Amino acid sequence: MEENNPVLLSLDAELNHLRSAYSQQPNEQNRYQLVRLEQLIHQWAPGRRARG
Secondary structure: OOOOOHHHHHHHHHHHHHHHHHHHOOOHHHHHHHHHHHHHHHHHOOOOOOOO
């Protein structure tokens, strides 16, 4: 999959946002959302490491 894929870019942006939110306020809700998105990225683009 190309790195400039619009869906992948959007998922990366959301991942960065969730990582920031979790670092500022580490609670179970933020952690759940972060882990869930990481799993979604892995399912959608297997073998690709998430940027961060």
